[in-house]
Amino acid sequence: MEHPTPRPADLPLPGGTRAGGGVRVHPLRTAEMKAMPDFYARPAGPGPLAIIRGMGLHRPRSQWFWVPIPAFLIEHPQAGPILIDTGMHEQVATDVGAALGRLAKIAFTIDMRPEWAVPAQLRERGIDPAGIALIVMTHLHYDHASGLSQFPRATVVVDEREWAAARRGRITDGYLPHLFPATQEWRTLPGDADEVDLLGDGTIRLLSTPGHTPGHRSVALRLDDGTDMLLTGDAAYAQRTIDEDLLPVLTWRDGPYRASLNRVRDWIAAHPGAPVVTGHDAATWPALAPVYPVR
Numbered sequence: 001m002e003h004p005t006p007r008p009a010d011l012p013l014p015g016g017t018r019a020g021g022g023v024r025v026h027p028l029r030t031a032e033m034k035a036m037p038d039f040y041a042r043p044a045g046p047g048p049l050a051i052i053r054g055m056g057l058h059r060p061r062s063q064w065f066w067v068p069i070p071a072f073l074i075e076h077p078q079a080g081p082i083l084i085d086t087g088m089h090e091q092v093a094t095d096v097g098a099a100l101g102r103l104a105k106i107a108f109t110i111d112m113r114p115e116w117a118v119p120a121q122l123r124e125r126g127i128d129p130a131g132i133a134l135i136v137m138t139h140l141h142y143d144h145a146s147g148l149s150q151f152p153r154a155t156v157v158v159d160e161r162e163w164a165a166a167r168r169g170r171i172t173d174g175y176l177p178h179l180f181p182a183t184q185e186w187r188t189l190p191g192d193a194d195e196v197d198l199l200g201d202g203t204i205r206l207l208s209t210p211g212h213t214p215g216h217r218s219v220a221l222r223l224d225d226g227t228d229m230l231l232t233g234d235a236a237y238a239q240r241t242i243d244e245d246l247l248p249v250l251t252w253r254d255g256p257y258r259a260s261l262n263r264v265r266d267w268i269a270a271h272p273g274a275p276v277v278t279g280h281d282a283a284t285w286p287a288l289a290p291v292y293p294v295r
């Protein structure tokens, strides 16, 4: 399997606005997936046992529930349309095994229609998928990276710690390295950069929030009405995670996860009223606006 050979990103990337503009954000639900009963909140008790209980393998499938698999379209006034994550590939709608592999087909229960995939949702908004030049990855888990190959001409940006973990990652860690197309240009962000101002204009700021994975980043955005918005990615699966300080059933490391969740909470405290979209929130997703800022 041939992999991309990422190079360090030359920051800031071109396309930043000098006029102090902002972006518009379209949350896109690409698929839904059945999550284990304690997906959002690990049962109490000692570590490994609590995780095994939380996996819910002994619980009936009826107790599993659907969660959204999102991606985000960012419309930037000069850099053009940008994606944050890619969600599920359209092929997942018809053949999970071909899209994600035989093991995934057994392990995952996914609901998807081809028209939920990002390319179809872009076309619906009058945007040519081939015009996507830049994709920012919060992290490289399969449910975020599955759609990458639909954009062969895009440059993919990811934290260097995430790439190091994912390039040899295994399905048990949430990684499927065959999803990373060698045809794409990949650029890495320095893992020690606490915050990266991607275009140098403050519109897209990538905050280091490791813990869910080694190189996870959340995305703080300046909208075109001058207000702010936060995409937590999987630093918080749900609004409940933030409100109730929940530790999900699975993390890469609990310590960094908790520190990153505190960082998310600090950001929210510093930006009262700003919209916050979490990673896989079944409860809040239906109430999201189709586009931010809301007019």
Ligand SMILES: [Zn+2]
Pocket: 139, 141, 174, 212, 234
């Ligand atoms: Zn993830």
